[in-house]
Amino acid sequence: MTTHAASTTIRALHGLALLSATLVFGLTLGHVLQAPGSLSLDGPAWLAVMHTFYGGFAVVGGIAEVLGLVTAAWAAVAASRRRQAGAATGFAVAAVAMAGTLVSYWLGNRPVNSLVAAWTPGTLPSDWEAYRSTWETAHAVSAGLSAIAFVALALVLLARAYPARRGRNWQPRGRLVPDEGGPNPL
Numbered sequence: 001m002t003t004h005a006a007s008t009t010i011r012a013l014h015g016l017a018l019l020s021a022t023l024v025f026g027l028t029l030g031h032v033l034q035a036p037g038s039l040s041l042d043g044p045a046w047l048a049v050m051h052t053f054y055g056g057f058a059v060v061g062g063i064a065e066v067l068g069l070v071t072a073a074w075a076a077v078a079a080s081r082r083r084q085a086g087a088a089t090g091f092a093v094a095a096v097a098m099a100g101t102l103v104s105y106w107l108g109n110r111p112v113n114s115l116v117a118a119w120t121p122g123t124l125p126s127d128w129e130a131y132r133s134t135w136e137t138a139h140a141v142s143a144g145l146s147a148i149a150f151v152a153l154a155l156v157l158l159a160r161a162y163p164a165r166r167g168r169n170w171q172p173r174g175r176l177v178p179d180e181g182g183p184n185p186l
Contacts, residue, residue: 020068028143090156108138
């Protein structure tokens, strides 16, 4: 693969990983922000909300979690092969965090979702609040992990946009300020 093609591949993977982490963070943060309202509901009301509102979250979130993991891991390998240690580390951190969101889903959310799907107000178990707590906690863990992935990917983006200063006349890539003959104020 040519240097240009490798660089383009890394940029594309980075963009997809960042988009995926952003989606997962947004969805899981939405769950965290609704938790106080959810915790105030009685059993039948909570069950009605669970049966009504959350179907699309799993589809979009699941695709974004897997896509984020795959693209961040692939970008980590590609950056490592190009000897871009800082970028490879950031991508690897993001990949591990995205893998953690999947583990949180499979160990916390998925088992509860499977049970809740079969419950009715008449079959709601007496310990339903423990299941709700597990469900909310798993989303909070995923929100934290996806925030870590997002920040790691954003830092890689910033490091690539603003490489280390190299001399007095350093300019950021893309010429963010017009050249008026003087030194860059950045």
